[in-house]
Amino acid sequence: MRFDSPKNRLLICRETDITCTGGVVFIGDGHTGKTHTALNLAQYKKGHFYDTTDCTNLSKSVNLEFDYFILYSNIEKYKVTISSQLFILPGQKGRSEIGEGLAFEDAVDMYRNVRSINDVVILIMTYNLADVKSFQNLEYWLNRAIEHELISDLTSIILLGTHLDHGLFVTTNDSMIEEGKRYLLKSIEDRIGIKIGSDRIHSVKISNTTREGLDNLQDTVLNSFFHSFELIDYINSRDQVAKIEQKIINQENEDSFI
Ligand SMILES: Nc1nc2c(ncn2[C@@H]2O[C@H](COP(=O)(O)OP(=O)(O)O)[C@@H](O)[C@H]2O)c(=O)[nH]1
Ligand SMILES: [Mg+2]
Structure with a gap:
């Protein structure tokens, strides 16, 4: 394992x-529900979900x-804390x-300046399951993600379909x-030479109103960090190093008795 890799900088x-x-x-x-999904995930830390029914008019x-x-x-014996x-x-x-706030290109410039972390661990490509156009438009968003270097060797991708509660309209x-x-x-391999294995791309369907699928999204986020x-x-490798160190100590102790 390389010790200067982003993995080692982002892990203690x-x-x-x-x-x-x-x-x-x-x-x-x-x-498509990006803000509401993020709020749901963020509220998770407090042990409950964000109630979208209370806030259907959240501004653009x-x-x-x-x-x-x-x-x-x-x-195993390790306690793992993932802080995303x-x-x-x-x-x-x-x-x-x-006077109209920030659109994508403005905000992605700002992201470059304010991000404290250079590497995107998970790119959540969000669409509305009841709106095929928003799914097809993920091609546009993929192009933007590539152009703005939001995908690296470390990145997992989640294709997130929202509005699962729309039933027949899905x-x-x-x-x-x-x-x-x-x-x-x-596309990612052809254009930027990054080979994303099938264990680093997932599809998750959720409803921000009924909360269906949010547990699965949380598990997928956790697994993506693990991968x-x-x-x-x-x-x-840590356990192996510890075993070797222990062996050396034992050997040294035995030697000192001779
Ligand atoms: N029925 C339903 N409405 C949703 C869902 N997710 C978001 N919404 C609604 O869709 C609208 C847009 O959501 P928002 O999170 O602001 O989308 P964003 O523009 O992608 O950030 C809001 O009125 C939400 O209440 C969902 O899963 N089901
Ligand atoms: Mg939003």
Whole structure:
């Protein structure tokens, strides 16, 4: 494992406590539920969900929004804390007129200046399951993500379909999603030479109103961090080093008795 890699800069391990952090970026058309999903994830830290029914008129995002959330897990004897920094980019394409806040290109410039973390651990490409156009537009958002270097060797991708509660109006079907995934993987490899394995691309469907799928989204975020940081390998190599060190100490003790 390289010790100057982003993984090592974003991970701190003290005895059996592992803490890692990283950027989670939401990208996609306006009105697809990016802000509400991020609020739901962020509220999760306080043990309940954001109630979208109370706030259906949340104004259009005209800024770079950010929040954070923390997840805990255990791997063997290790306690793992994942602290993710959420960034939500506006879905309004291009640049905005003076006095109209920030559109995507303005906010992504700002992101470059304010981000404390260079590496996007998870890119959440958001669409509305009941609006096929917003799914097709992910091609546009993929191009922007590539152009603005939001995808690196570390990045996992989540294709996030919202509005699952729209039942019969859910028109984006599973074969379209699978096809979309293949297209994303191929485009990323062809254009920037980054090979994203099938364990680093996921499709999740949620409803921000009924909360269906939010547990799955949380698990997927957690697993994506595990994969991006290769935590199992990291723990195994730490345990191996500890065993070798112990062996050396034992050997030294035996030698000193002779
Ligand atoms: N029915 C339903 N409405 C949603 C869902 N997610 C978001 N909304 C609504 O869709 C609108 C746009 O959501 P918002 O989070 O602001 O989208 P953004 O522009 O992508 O950030 C709001 O009125 C939300 O209440 C969902 O899963 N189901
Ligand atoms: Mg928004």
